[in-house]
Amino acid sequence: MKRRPGKSGKGRRIFLAAAAAVMLAGSVSGCSGKISSLVSEGMGTEGFSDAQMMLVVASERNRCQKIYTDQIWDIAVDDAGTTFQTYLLAEIQKFLKELRVMNLLADERQISLSAREKEQLNALADSYYESMSEADRAYTGASRDDVYTMYEAYHRANRLVDALTQNVNLEVRDSEARVITVQEASFAQESEAQAFWRRVTEDGIDFQAAVKESSLDGTAEKSVGRGERQKAYEDAVFALESGQISPVFQDGERWYVVKCVNDYDENATLERKQKMALERKNQAFRQIYDSFAENHQVESNGGFWERLSLKDGAESETDDFFEQYRQVMDGEN
Template sequence: MRKKQIGIKCMAISLVMACSVLNFTGCSIGDNTPIIGNITGLKSNQMFKIDELVCSKSEYMICLLDTAKQYAKDFGGSVDWKNKISDHKTLEEFVKDKVKESITVKYALAAMAKKNNVTLSDTEKTEVSKQASQYYKAMTDSEKDYTDAKEADVENLCEKYKLAEKVYSGITEHVGDDISEEDARVIKIQYIKMDSSKTKVSKIKSTLNEVKSVVEGGYQEFSREAKQYSVDSTVEKDIKKGEATLKYETEAFNLTKGKISDIIEDGDSYYLVYCVNNYIKDKTTENKKDMVEKAKEAVFNEQYSKFIDGSKNQFNDKQWKKIELPSL
C-alpha cells in the first residue's frame, strides 16, 4: 500500500453522517483482553475479531481517516499528530485510542445482532449501499491509497454500524419509560442552615421559628433572613431528588411555591426551607432526559459486558502499533 500525503478535502458526506451512527458508551476490546476458546490468529489485513465477525484493516483505516479529518477540521485544517496532549500521550495516540474504542464497541454490537435476531431490512440495505457509494465516490485517490479501501469495504463498515445502531435501539427502546415528571422534578429553594456544634439547639430553634413567623407574616424576605443566619454562603439553589438526605428532600419537595417548611433536624444540622418554585419546567425536562439516558446506558452496559465476557475476541495489536495517522 503506497503512502501519500493526503490533502484537506471536505467530503460530501462524512462517515459519521453516512452511517447514521450513535456514540455508544462502553468498553472497547483491549489488546490484553483474555481470549476465550480457540483463536487461530489474525492476518495482517485483519484488525480484530469478535466471535466470527472480522473487521478488516481497510474498514478500520476508513474509520481512522474519517476521525482524523474531523479533528483536522476542528483544528483549522492543519494538525501535528506528534504534539503532546499529556505527559504520556501524543494527539496521535489519543485519536488512535478513541477510534479503537469506538469501532470495537460498534462491531461488538454488530456481532450481537445475530444473537438478538437483528437484521437489516431490504430498504435499510439499499440505503446503506447508496450512502457507501456516495462516500466512496467522494474519497480522493490519496485517501483510497491510505485506507487501501474498496467500495465494498465502506459498505461493510456502514452495514455493521447500522446493525449496531439497531441492536442498541432494541436493547434500550423502552428503558426509562417508567421515569415520571415527578421523579425528575427540579425545584428552586432558599434555605437556612444552622449547626448545633456552633450554636445551642434551643437558640437555633427559637431563631428559625422567629424567621418563619416574620416571613409568613410578610415582615421580612426569607432571603434576607437566610443571609443573616445561615452558616452556608449560598442561600438559594435548585435541587433534584436524590441530591439531599431523605428527610430534607421529603420536606422540600412537599412544599408549594411561597411556603416554608417546619424545622428539619438532620444530625448536627438544622434547616428551614423556603420554596421559590416547586416545578422548574425546563430543568425538569432536561433532568428527565438525563435520567432516561443514564438508565439506557446502565441497561446497555450490562448486556454489552455480558456479551463481551462470553465472546471470543482478538485484537491485532501488532498491526495497530504500526499505523500512523495521515498527514493533513
C-alpha cells in the same frame, strides 16, 4: 484553547454521542474466550481493516480538534498524566471492539437488514464518501465500500439493541424524574441556619443576597432531581412550592435553608425522563451483552494503535461520520 476536557459529560465520553449502540459502549472485561478468526490476514484490530477503523478515528480526531484546537493532544486528562490523545484512542479502540462483539451477537440473534435499510445505507455511504476531501481519503485510506461496511456494522448494532430491549418497560413517571430549581444556603451550626432563616423570612432579606453573605457555599441557583440528594434533603425541598422557603433542616453534618424557585422544571424533567429511560434500556441490554462478551473477546493487533498519532492528518477535516448517520437513519430503526 477553547476549553479543557473534563472527566464527565462531554469531555468524558466525547466521541460516544451518536446513537444507542455507541451510548451503550463500555468496558469489555473478564473475557476468557478468544475468536482468532476475527482478525484475519489483511485485517486490523477488532476484525475491521485499518482503513475502516480510520474512518472513526479521523471523524473523532477532527471533531475534537475543532472543539479544543490542535493543542489538545498533549493535555493531561488525569492525575496520572494520561494525555487526551491516549485517552481518546483507547476510547475509540474500546468502541470498535464492542461494535464487533455486538455484530457477532447480532449474527447469533439473526439480525438482518431489510432491502430498504440496505438501500438507505448504500445512499448514506455514497453521500459520506463523496463529502470526503482528497486529504480525508488519503488520511483514512478508506474506499466507498469501507464506508458502507462501517455504517452497516453500526446500524446492525443499533438494531440489536432495539431487538433485545423491545419488551423493556421504559416508562418513567414525572414523580420519578421531576427536576426543581432551588437556591440553597448551608451552615455548620443550627443556630447559624436559624438566624439566616429569620433574615429571609421575617426581615425580608433577598435570599440569594443573604446566601452570598453568610452561607458556607455561596452558590447560584441549582437544579435538583429526584434521587440525586439524600432523603432528608429531598423530603424538605420537594415538598416546597415555587417561592416557598423551607424550615431549617439537617442533612449529614450540615444545616440547610432552601428556597424553591421553580417546583417543576418541565424541560429539565423531560430531559431527565429520556435519560432515565435510556439508562433502563442500557441496563437491560448490558445483562445480555455482558454475558455474551465474556466468551467472545476480540483480539487486538496492537501495532495499528501503537503507530497511530492524532497529530498527523493536518489537512483532513471530516468530522461527521456519526452525525450523517443520525440525520439519515434516526427514526428508521
